[in-house]
Amino acid sequence: xxxxxxxxxxxxxxxxxxxxxxxxxxxxxxxxxxxxxxxxxxxxxxxxxxxxxxxxxxxxxxxxxxxxxxxxxxxxxxxxxxxxxxxxxxxxxxxxxxxxxxxxxxxxxxxxxxxxxxxxxxxxxxxxxxxxxxxxxxxxxxxxxxxxxxxxxxxxxxxxxxxxxxxxxxxxxxxxxxxxxxxxxxxxxxxxxxxxxxxxxxxxxxxxxxxxxxxxxxxxxxxxxxxxxxxxxxxxxxxxxxxxxxxxxxxxxxxxxxxxxxxxxxxxxxxxxxxxxxxxxxxxxxxxxxxxxxxxxxxxxxxxxxxxxxxxxxxxxxxxxxxxxxxxxxxxxxxxxxxxxxxxxxxxxxxxxxxxxxxxxxxxxx
Amino acid sequence: xxxxxxxxxxxxxxxxxxxxxxxxxxxxxxxxxxxxxxxxxxxxxxxxxxxxxxxxxxxxxxxxxxxxxxxxxxxxxxxxxxxxxxxxxxxxxxxxxxxxxxxxxxxxxxxxxxxxxxxxxxxxxxxxxxxxxxxxxxxxxxxxxxxxxxxxxxxxxxxxxxxxxxxxxxxxxxxxxxxxxxxxxxxxxxxxxxxxxxxxxxxxxxxxxxxxxxxxxxxxxxxxxxxxxxxxxxxxxxxxxxxxxxxxxxxxxxxxxxxxxxxxxxxxxxxxxxxxxxxxxxx
Numbered sequence: 280x281x282x283x284x285x286x287x288x289x290x291x292x293x294x295x296x297x298x299x300x301x302x303x304x305x306x307x308x309x310x311x312x313x314x315x316x317x318x319x320x321x322x323x324x325x326x327x328x329x330x331x332x333x334x335x336x337x338x339x340x341x342x343x344x345x346x347x348x349x350x351x352x353x354x355x356x357x358x359x360x361x362x363x364x365x366x367x368x369x370x371x372x373x374x375x376x377x378x379x380x381x382x383x384x385x386x387x388x389x390x391x392x393x394x395x396x397x398x399x400x401x402x403x404x405x406x407x408x409x410x411x412x413x414x415x416x417x418x419x420x421x422x423x424x425x426x427x428x429x430x431x432x433x434x435x436x437x438x439x440x441x442x443x444x445x446x447x448x449x450x451x452x453x454x455x456x457x458x459x460x461x462x463x464x465x466x467x468x469x470x471x472x473x474x475x476x477x478x479x480x481x482x483x484x485x486x487x488x489x490x491x492x493x494x495x496x497x498x499x500x501x502x503x504x505x506x507x508x509x510x511x512x513x514x515x516x517x518x519x520x521x522x523x524x525x526x527x528x529x530x531x532x533x534x535x536x537x538x539x540x541x542x543x544x545x546x547x548x549x550x551x552x553x554x555x556x557x558x559x560x561x562x563x564x565x566x567x568x569x570x571x572x573x574x575x576x577x578x579x580x581x582x583x584x585x586x587x588x589x590x591x592x593x594x595x596x597x598x599x600x601x602x603x604x605x606x607x608x609x610x611x612x613x614x615x616x617x618x619x620x621x622x623x624x625x626x627x628x629x630x631x632x633x634x635x636x637x638x639x640x641x642x643x644x645x
Numbered sequence: 646x647x648x649x650x651x652x653x654x655x656x657x658x659x660x661x662x663x664x665x666x667x668x669x670x671x672x673x674x675x676x677x678x679x680x681x682x683x684x685x686x687x688x689x690x691x692x693x694x695x696x697x698x699x700x701x702x703x704x705x706x707x708x709x710x711x712x713x714x715x716x717x718x719x720x721x722x723x724x725x726x727x728x729x730x731x732x733x734x735x736x737x738x739x740x741x742x743x744x745x746x747x748x749x750x751x752x753x754x755x756x757x758x759x760x761x762x763x764x765x766x767x768x769x770x771x772x773x774x775x776x777x778x779x780x781x782x783x784x785x786x787x788x789x790x791x792x793x794x795x796x797x798x799x800x801x802x803x804x805x806x807x808x809x810x811x812x813x814x815x816x817x818x819x820x821x822x823x824x825x826x827x828x829x830x831x832x833x834x835x836x837x838x839x840x841x842x843x844x845x846x847x848x849x850x851x852x853x854x855x856x857x858x859x860x861x862x863x864x865x866x867x868x869x870x871x872x873x874x875x876x877x878x879x880x881x882x883x884x885x886x887x888x889x890x891x892x893x894x895x896x897x898x899x900x901x902x903x904x905x906x907x908x909x910x911x912x913x914x915x916x917x918x919x920x921x922x923x924x925x926x927x928x
Contacts, residue, residue: 330824330828331828332824332827332828351827351832352824352828353828353829353830353831353832358828359824359825359828361824361825362821363821365819365821365822365825366822366825367822367825367826367839367840368822368844369843369844369846378831379828379829379830382835383830426825426829
C-alpha cells in the first residue's frame with residue numbers, strides 16, 4: 280500500500296479543452312478518497328491519469344516515492360474497477376480474477392490461493408467456473424472487485440463502480456466496499472457523482488467542478504462548513520436553500536423580515552466589511568422549521584409562506600415554498616399538519632445559517 | 646380486408662418472378678446436371694444411361710485426382726495466408742492512426758474489382774514486369790511455381806473483404822476491456838492472444854469458412870492467369886468441370902464430378918463450423 284502525491288496536474292486536450300486544471304492533492308496511505316462532482320467535472324479524467332490510461336499534460340504524479348508520469352499502467356501497481364466492470368467475457372470468473380497473476384507468471388498454486396481467498400471474501404466461491412454473462416449485476420460487480428483484490432495492489436481505483444446496480448443492491452455493495460476498505464487496509468480512490476456514496480464511504484472527499492478542486496475535506500466538514508456556494512449546493516439532499524439578503528450590521532434582511540444573526544456570526548461579517556451589502560444566505564432544509572410544531576426559543580422571526588408541494592418521506596415531511604424570490608424547502612417532522620396551499624409559519628435556525636459572498640461565492644461564515 | 650388482399654397481391658407479384666428465375670436458372674440446371682451425371686452425355690448428340698459408372702471412374706481418374714490435390718493445396722495455403730494477413734491489416738487499420746477511413750477505403754478496392762480483371766493485370770505483372778526485374782522465367786510458366794502465383798492473386802483480392810469483417814469484429818470489443826487488460830499487464834502479443842483473438846473468434850470462424858469455400862471454387866483467376874497450365878498443374882476442380890465438361894465432351898462425367906464437389910464443399914464447411922464453433926466462447 281502507498282500514498283499518492285498529485286502536484287499541479289493538468290489535462291489539456293489537443294483541441295484546447297482543459298479537463299483538469301492545476302490539481303493538487305496529497306493522499307495518505309490507507310485513505311479512502313472520493314472524487315465527486317457533476318458530469319464533466321474532470322473526476323474520471325483525473326482517475327484515468329492516475330491509472331495511466333490518460334497522459335498527464337503537465338505536473339508530477341507520485342505513487343509512494345516514485346514519479347509515475349511515464350510509467351505504464353501495468354507497472355504502476357494499481358488495480359481499477361470500471362463502471363461497466365470490463366470483465367473478460369470469454370473467461371470464467373476464476374480466470375478473470377487470476378488473469379493478472381497469470382500474466383506475471385505467478386505459480387499456479389499461488390494464483391489458486393489468491394483467487395479462492397478473494398472469492399471467499401466476496402462470496403463468489405460458487406460461481407468461480409461461470410462466465411460473466413451467466414452472472415447477475417451484483418455478482419459481476421463483485422468479480423470486478425475480486426479481480427482488483429487478487430492483485431494486492433498499492434492503490435485501488437474505482438470509477439463509479441456502483442452506478443449500474445439497482446438502488447437496493449447499491450446500498451448493499453456500498454456497505455461491502457466500506458467493509459472491504461477496513462479489511463484490506465487499502466488506499467482507495469473512488470469516483471462517483473452520487474453524493475450519498477461520497478458522504479458514506481469517504482474519509483476525505485474531493486469536490487470538483489469544471490476541472491477545478493472546490494474543496495477537500497472530511498464528509499462532516501464538507502456538510503457543515505462548505506467552502507463555497509457550489510459545495511454547499513452539491514453536498515446534501517435535498518439541497519441547501521439559498522436566498523439573497525442584506526446585512527445591516529446585526530442581522531440579515533430578506534423578504535421584508537429581519538433575521539437576527541448570532542453575535543459571533545454578525546461580528547465576522549462586520550469585520551470583513553459586509554455591512555450594508557448584499558450577501559447570499561444558505562440554510563439546509565432540516566434547519567428550516569415549522570414554527571408551530573417546534574416552538575423553540577432559538578427560532579426567531581417566524582414568517583409565513585404558502586406550501587406549494589408536500590412530500591412525505593416516511594419519517595419526515597418535505598414542504599416546498601417560495602421565500603424572497605427563491606424556491607425553498609423545509610424538512611420538518613411528521614407532526615406537521617401542513618397541506619398544499621396552507622399558509623405555514625416557518626422559522627430559520629439562525630445558528631445553522633451559512634453566509635456567502637455574492638461575487639466570489641466563497642463562504643464568509645458558517 | 647382490402648389492404649390484406651393488396652398486400653398478398655404485392656407479395657405474389659414480387660416473389661413469383663424471382664421464384665421462376667431461380668428455378669429456371671438454378672434449380673433446374675442443378676437437377677438436370679444431377680441427371681446427366683448418370684449418363685455419358687458429351688454435351689451434344691445422343692447419350693445413354695451408365696448408372697454409377699461416372700462416379701466410379703472419378704476415383705480412378707488421375708486428372709481429377711490432380712485437380713483435387715491442386716485445389717485443396719491452393720485453398721488451404723491461401724486461406725491461412727489471407728486470414729493471417731487480413732488480421733494484421735485489420736489490427737493496423739483499427740488502431741489510432743491518421744487517415745484511417747481513407748486507408749480503409751483504399752485497402753478495400755481489390756474487392757470491388759472483377760476477379761478476371763485482377764487476373765489479367767497480375768498475368769501482365771507475372772509475365773512481363775516480374776521476369777524483367779528478377780531476370781528469370783515467368784512464374785506462370787513454371788509448373789512448380791504457377792500455383793503460388795494463383796495463391797498470390799487470390800490472397801490479394803480476398804484480403805480486402807476479410808479485413809473488413811475483422812475490423813467490424815475488433816470494433817465489438819469494448820474499449821474498457823482493453824484498458825482492464827492493460828492494467829492487468831497484458832500488452833502486445835499477450836493482449837492479442839488472451840483478449841483480442843478470443844473475443845473476435847466468431848469473426849474468425851466466418852472468415853475461415855467463407856474463405857475456404859471461395860478458394861475451393863477458384864476459377865476466374867485460373868482462366869486469366871494459366872488456363873490450367875503449365876502441364877495441367879493449375880487445374881482446379883471448377884476449372885476442370887468447366888473445361889472438360891463444356892469443351893472436352895465429358896459433360897456427363899464432369900456433372901458427376903460437380904455433384905461430388907458440391908458434397909465435398911458442404912462437408913468441409915460443416916466440419917469447419919463444427920470445429921471452430923466449439924472454440925467460440927459463449928459471450
